[in-house]
Structure formats: structure tokens, C-alpha cells
Amino acid sequence: MDLTLDQLTHRYGDMLVLDDVSLRIPAGEILCVIGPSGCGKSTLLRMLGGLEQPDQGQVLQGGEAPEGCLNPLTFVFQDFALLPWRTVAGNISLVLEDHGLPKAQVDQIIDSVLARTKLSDFRDALPRQLSGGMKQRVAIARALAVNPAVMLLDEPLSALDAQTRELLMEDLVSLWARQPFTAVYVTHNLSEAVRLGHQIAVLSRRPGRIREVIRIDVPLSERTPGLPELGALQTRLWHLMRDEALAADQELVHG
Amino acid sequence: MAEQSVPFRGGGFRPQTKRGVGVVVFVVLLLFVEWGTREGWISNLTLPRPSDVGATLLDLAQSGVLWTHLGPSLTRLIVGSLLGVSAGIGIGVLIGLFSYVRAGLVPVVAAIFPIPKIALLPLFVIWFGIDEGSKYALIALGTFTPTIVATYGAVDNVDRGLIRMGQSFGLSWLSIVRKIVLPGALPGILSGLRVSLAIGIILLVAAEMLGAEYGVGAYILQAGSLYDLERLFAGVVILSALGVLTSWIIGKFEKRLLAWRA
Numbered sequence: 001m002d003l004t005l006d007q008l009t010h011r012y013g014d015m016l017v018l019d020d021v022s023l024r025i026p027a028g029e030i031l032c033v034i035g036p037s038g039c040g041k042s043t044l045l046r047m048l049g050g051l052e053q054p055d056q057g058q059v060l061q062g063g064e065a066p067e068g069c070l071n072p073l074t075f076v077f078q079d080f081a082l083l084p085w086r087t088v089a090g091n092i093s094l095v096l097e098d099h100g101l102p103k104a105q106v107d108q109i110i111d112s113v114l115a116r117t118k119l120s121d122f123r124d125a126l127p128r129q130l131s132g133g134m135k136q137r138v139a140i141a142r143a144l145a146v147n148p149a150v151m152l153l154d155e156p157l158s159a160l161d162a163q164t165r166e167l168l169m170e171d172l173v174s175l176w177a178r179q180p181f182t183a184v185y186v187t188h189n190l191s192e193a194v195r196l197g198h199q200i201a202v203l204s205r206r207p208g209r210i211r212e213v214i215r216i217d218v219p220l221s222e223r224t225p226g227l228p229e230l231g232a233l234q235t236r237l238w239h240l241m242r243d244e245a246l247a248a249d250q251e252l253v254h255g
Numbered sequence: 256m257a258e259q260s261v262p263f264r265g266g267g268f269r270p271q272t273k274r275g276v277g278v279v280v281f282v283v284l285l286l287f288v289e290w291g292t293r294e295g296w297i298s299n300l301t302l303p304r305p306s307d308v309g310a311t312l313l314d315l316a317q318s319g320v321l322w323t324h325l326g327p328s329l330t331r332l333i334v335g336s337l338l339g340v341s342a343g344i345g346i347g348v349l350i351g352l353f354s355y356v357r358a359g360l361v362p363v364v365a366a367i368f369p370i371p372k373i374a375l376l377p378l379f380v381i382w383f384g385i386d387e388g389s390k391y392a393l394i395a396l397g398t399f400t401p402t403i404v405a406t407y408g409a410v411d412n413v414d415r416g417l418i419r420m421g422q423s424f425g426l427s428w429l430s431i432v433r434k435i436v437l438p439g440a441l442p443g444i445l446s447g448l449r450v451s452l453a454i455g456i457i458l459l460v461a462a463e464m465l466g467a468e469y470g471v472g473a474y475i476l477q478a479g480s481l482y483d484l485e486r487l488f489a490g491v492v493i494l495s496a497l498g499v500l501t502s503w504i505i506g507k508f509e510k511r512l513l514a515w516r517a
């Protein structure tokens with residue numbers, strides 16, 4: 001399934017947050033969205049997932065959702081959003097319970113996504129017993145359980161330390177290699193963007209406008225942290241973002 | 256300058272369970288009063304001797320009089336607060352979930368909350384009869400309002416991010432309420448219950464003092480009018496025990512239902 005953003009414009013009160021944003025998210029690819037904080041990345045993602053309505057413009061979905069898809073547009077949140085009173089398995093079954101699946105199938109789905117995210121040993125753990133990286137893996141497992149057409153990830157690794165982030169990036173790459181999925185990956189971290197994005201959309205500071213969309217031709221599996229091409233690209237992105245970030249940082253917080 | 260160890264200035268501000276401290280404080284207080292009454296610098300018109308109160312309690316229990324009073328009191332407390340608390344939780348959740356219900360009922364609750372409910376007892380006697388009905392109604396109303404306030408506060412405090420998550424996975428409205436809002440509000444509801452039940456006990460005694468043949472309140476009233484301090488204090492001890500018991504039961508519930516917090 002692919003998604004198209006058609007001239008989205010949005011305001012909160014009289015603050016313009018997104019200004020005429022158009023983007024195409026092709027099926028089977030990861031699109032990274034980067035931009036300084038406060039530029040409307042999360043707002044954009046919420047609109048993609050139908051959690052918020054734009055003032056103007058529209059979000060269009062094209063093509064069929066994969067077979068057995070329970071929730072075409074599925075979020076992974078920065079703060080994990082796990083229910084603290086449910087175990088790992090319980091958190092995953094939460095999103096399956098409304099679909100009236102037979103219990104055997106629910107168990108089979110849970111087993112399979114836990115295996116894919118290397119969580120099989122933590123089936124009965126409560127969220128508070130898990131590290132941040134593990135919690136985000138549970139959230140990713142939960143997203144995989146509904147077999148989404150598009151994954152919408154809002155800074156999924158920002159709450160984690162650098163080492164855990166590195167590990168989870170590798171996990172995401174290998175998940176994608178096993179079964180390519182469509183994803184919009186919002187981040188303010190340039191190295192995440194160049195590691196995971198088939199395309200990178202750069203947003204300006206608020207009001208968010210598309211400054212540039214960059215395609216990276218190196219396959220995901222060949223992108224190692226030290227690769228010179230990626231380094232050069234990251235420097236280029238930083239130059240694009242630098243002035244925006246500086247200006248965004250010095251703006252008064254809108255009250 | 257010679258090296259010194261850095262002075263420690265962290266710690267504190269974190270309640271920890273200290274077993275037995277409560278009991279020790281209790282025993283020391285009792286021993287102090289016992290000593291004072293025996294020595295005579297606490298006159299027996301000021302405070303009864305704790306050992307005499309103990310003997311009175313023992314006597315009450317052995318003669319069976321304890322149960323003729325405690326039985327009706329417990330029934331009233333249980334029936335009344337069950338009515339009040341369940342209605343309070345129901346309406347509190349509705350206020351938490353629906354803006355119209357909130358706009359309509361919050362002012363009403365604010366108006367009812369500060370009324371000393373005991374002042375309404377005569378009215379309840381007319382509405383629900385002089386017998387148990389009026390007492391149930393009084394306790395129910397008394398536990399109802401604080402439960403509402405605690406419940407909608409607890410619903411308001413449920414993490415919106417979790418609700419957003421539920422919506423993003425296409426959960427039905429009912430599933431979101433049952434699986435996210437209610438469990439998320441449970442800690443707040445249970446701690447509100449502590450307050451509500453304490454108010455329930457206060458109203459129980461007040462109602463029994465104003466008109467009941469049996470009941471801990473009636474027993475205390477009789478003892479008080481005869482200036483029988485031992486019996487009066489025996490009644491008070493029973494009430495305290497009732498308070499400790501309800502608080503203990505809620506504690507058990509919290510341990511069971513909120514094990515995920517720890």
C-alpha cells in the first residue's frame with residue numbers, strides 16, 4: 001500500500017505548523033522525515049495515521065493492504081505506549097483481541113512476532129521489568145502483530161541510549177530485509193535517517209515545508225556505520241538543517 | 256588541604272515500609288496512659304485505664320453483646336457503602352468520559368459534597384423510613400460524592416498517550432474504556448475508596464447515635480450518657496479497629512490488583 005500527502009496545511013490556533021506539504025510514500029520503502037524539533041513532524045505523522053485531521057489538503061491511500069492485515073496504518077511511539085498492567089504477551093494480544101481471531105491463531109501470531117523481535121524469553125515479563133530498548137522492541141512486535149501495510153514510527157529510538165539505538169537499527173534493517181514493509185520514520189537524528197531511509201524528506205523549521213527529498217541508492221543491508229557515502233550525505237543533510245535548527249532553537253516558544 | 260570524604264546529602268523523601276513501628280508507637284502510648292492512670296496523675300475522669308477498657312472489650316466479646324452491636328453496624332456499613340461506592344464509580348467514570356455529563360454533573364457534585372450529610376437524616380427518615388433504609392441512604396450518599404470526585408480525577412489522569420495508542424490500533428470505544436481507561440484509573444479509584452469508607456464509618460456512627468437500638472454508635476451513645484468511660488472507649492476502640500480493617504482490606508486489593516506498579 002502506498003500513501004500520498006496532498007498539499008497538507010495545518011494550524012494550531014493561529015500558528016501555522018505545516019505549510020503545503022506534499023509527499024509520496026511508495027510501497028515497500030522506508031521514508032525518513034527529518035526536521036528541527038517543533039517543525040510539525042509528529043503532527044504530520046498523526047495525520048498520516050488518521051489520528052488528526054489537516055485543515056487543508058488530504059492524505060490518500062492507494063493499493064491493497066496485504067492479506068491478513070488487521071490495522072493498515074500502525075504507529076510505533078517514541079514513549080513506547082505499553083500498558084504497564086499487561087505482560088509483553090498481553091500487550092500484543094491487546095491489539096488482536098478486537099478481531100475475533102481463534103485463540104490458537106492469536107497465540108501463533110504472538111509467538112511469531114516475539115521470535116522476530118528476539119523477545120521469546122520475555123513473554124510474561126511486565127513492562128517495568130524491561131529496559132528501554134526491550135520496551136521499544138515490544139512496541140515493534142505489537143506493530144508487527146497486526147501485519148500493517150504502513151508503519152508510522154515517531155522518533156522510535158530517541159528515548160534510547162546510543163548503543164541500544166545501534167542494535168535496534170540493525171534489528172529494523174533485518175526485519176525489513178526479511179519482509180520489506182512500507183514505513184514513515186520520523187526522526188531528528190541524521191544518522192538514523194541515512195541508515196534506514198530509502199528516501200529522506202527534509203522539513204524546514206516551523207511552519208514545516210518540504211525543503212528537499214533525497215533518495216539513497218545504497219541497499220539497506222550494505223549501509224554500515226562507517227560507509228563514506230553515508231558520511232558525506234549526513235554532512236550534506238547537516239548543512240541543510242544547521243541554519244534551520246539554529247533559528248528554530250532561538251525562537252521563543254509559542255505560548 | 257587534606258582530603259575529606261564528600262558529605263552525603265541525598266536520600267530521604269521516599270516512604271519505606273517499616274514493619275512494627277506503628278505497633279510500637281501504639282503500645283508505648285497505651286503504656287504511658289496506663290502508667291498515668293495507675294499513678295493517679297491522670298484522673299479516671301480524664302481517661303479510663305487501658306486495662307479496664309480491655310477488660311470491658313473482653314467482657315463484651317464473651318457475653319455476645321459485641322455481636323449484637325457490631326452485626327447491624329457492619330451490615331449498614333457494607334450495604335450503604337456498596338451502594339454509594341458503586342454508584343459513585345459509575346457516575347465518576349461517565350463524568351470522566353463524556354463532556355456533557357461532566358458539564359452537567361460536576362457543579363451538582365460540588366454542591367452536594369460539602370453538605371454535612373447527617374443534617375439530611377430527618378429527610379431520609381421521611382423518604383426511606385426510620386429503620387435501616389435511612390441509614391443505608393445516609394452512608395450511601397456520604398460515600399457517593401467523594402468516590403465520584405476521586406473516580407473522575409483518576410479517569411482524567413489516565414495517560415492520553417495510551418488512549419491514543421488504542422485508537423491508532425483501531426480498538427473499539429468499549430475496548431479502550433475497558434482495557435485502558437478503567438485499569439489506568441484503578442489506582443486513583445482505590446485510593447479514593449480509603450477516604451470514602453472512612454467517611455462511611457463516621458456517618459454510620461452518627462446515624463446510629465441519632466436513632467438506633469443496636470449498633471456501635473448506639474452503644475457509645477448509651478455509655479456516654481451514663482458517663483461510663485470504659486464502655487465509651489471500648490466502643491471507640493471498636494470503631495478504630497473497623498477503620499484499620501477497611502484500610503487493610505483496601506490494601507490487600509491494591510496489592511492484588513496493582514501488582515504491576517510495585
Ligand SMILES: Nc1ncnc2c1ncn2[C@@H]1O[C@H](COP(=O)(O)OP(=O)(O)O)[C@@H](O)[C@H]1O
Nearest residue numbers: 012017035036037038039040041042043044254
Ligand atoms: N495538539 C496541539 N495543540 C496545539 N499545539 C500543538 C499541538 N501539537 C503540537 N503543537 C505545536 O505544533 C508544533 C509542532 O509540533 P510537533 O508536530 O510535535 O513537532 P515535532 O514533532 O516536529 O517536534 C509545536 O510548536 C507544538 O508546540
Ligand SMILES: [Mg+2]
Nearest residue numbers: 041042043155
Ligand atoms: Mg515530535
